[in-house]
Amino acid sequence: MTSRLSRMWPILARVRLSSVLGSRCVSQTPKSNASGAATASDLQPVSPAAQDIHGHAEVSPFEKNPDFHGFHHQDSFVDEWNMRLAFFFGISVAIVIGGTFIHYLPDHGMRQWARREAERLIKQREAYGLPLMTENYYDPSKIILPSSGEE
């Protein structure tokens, strides 16, 4: 059985469904009489004035303006000034001046003060021999508890 299969298999493997049915089971647009197989260039006619999604022709904007900065396609003056202002307000003003402002903000949430105060109190209490912290935050004699056994 397997020897029969191993003889038949090279022939079976080459049989394609399309050769049996006589056509390829692939959906295709019907062939135009102008050409043979449809190529990519036939599907989208490319003319020199073709506009792609950016509205500029297939030509790169760097051809017209070698210093194109990406801001304005048509006017190089606006493009350059947009670049300058974006860099100025973005980096020099917002990041540098803003960053300096943030750096010199006072102690955020008094965290550094809290650390210094804790160290100072520890030093003071160790000098006087006092315990560093009392176990009870509240005075236990002032706490009134319900008697156990009730809800």
Next chain:
Amino acid sequence: MLKVLIPTIMLFPTIWLSSPKWLWTATTAHSLLIALVSLAWLKWTSETGWAASNMYLATDPLSTPLLVLTCWLLPLMILASQNHINPEPISRQRLYITLLASLQTFLIMAFGATEMIMFYIMFEATLIPTLIIITRWGNQTERLNAGTYFLFYTLAGSLPLLVALLLLQQSTGTLSMLILQYSQPLTLQSWGHKIWWAGCLIAFLVKMPLYGVHLWLPKAHVEAPVAGSMVLAAVLLKLGGYGMMRMMVMLDPLSKELAYPFIILALWGIIMTGSICLRQTDLKSLIAYSSVSHMGLVAGGILVQTPWGFTGAIILMIAHGLVSSALFCLANTAYERTHSRTMILARGLQMIFPLTAVWWFVANLANLALPPLPNLMGELMIITTMFNWSPWTITLTGTGTLITAGYSLYLFLMSQRGPAPSHIMGLSPFHTREHLLMVMHLVPVLLLITKPELMWGWCH
């Protein structure tokens, strides 16, 4: 508060009255100045941390980092959109920036709200500009489906929230966060109370998103244009986290038991969505699923209700917001050049775009939580607090960290390394604008290494 809100509202005249040539320059400069002024919120003025300009708008150490992130993101969105919106008619360009600015206004009012109903209204209001951005300016036909999923998932979660808030108003007499944090703990025993608990949180869990109700996110993030993806990933997901942190104050002691299934879903989601990332062919879809993974960790951190959990959640939200937005910008640069999101079409980019490869590298390292970046600090705090809650979570969070590193490496190797296909040679060079955009994303992440206490919230 008003020194930021009024200039943000004045963005609308800037947009509509600028001459067409200077529209983008003017709005970029204006929004960057707003971002500078917003840094003034970072000053901790009172002992409690609340800085209230009036009864209805206030900031505290939880909302301040998110507000600064929101204000920082608007100029980045404008920079990122400038190229792909350029061919459209001028009034449509103005409309696009108007939608971004209105989103900004709603978000500032949402994060600054002291009254829960105002937060709810602003939470819902952010849906509208986002929906318009996704469905009008998305690039594929699937954007309609994406908009529908986005809208209805969020609405289905938030209608119970409205009912829950009205019930809370009925029982406590107020919905002001300033007052509710000092209110008596509510007696919550009956089944009705449990459903109320769920109603309070479902909206935010859908928004985060929690694994299980996360299906809207890959669709919305992928179909949105770059500014839409940026704001979704960076800020809108954090609305869910912020809402949860505000609500958790009032929901004890039910949360001790009821949070279990959601914590488990969140942790399982880290692993599942991380594994899905490893099998993605679509670049934006990979970044979207990685957002779900990170937000699962945030959700877990919030639901265990410990100081470290809250702090880790805030840090991870800020860091993830910046890094995820950076990754979406990088994906958009590849998309604008190849007009496809398929990863195998944009391979070997390091050969052609070496500086951009640096941005890809840093963004991916941040995504996989490399020390000393704040991404790691947030993740580590959440992992530690969850280990304290239950030692078994370390298996899930540890595996999640491993898979995160795996797919981040996969993303980097796939896009940057390897032989460059021949069509890559003809791609347009990188613009100064795109490099500036990446610097403005990644430099704040690096600077936050030096002063993380800005993000620690009120717990420490």
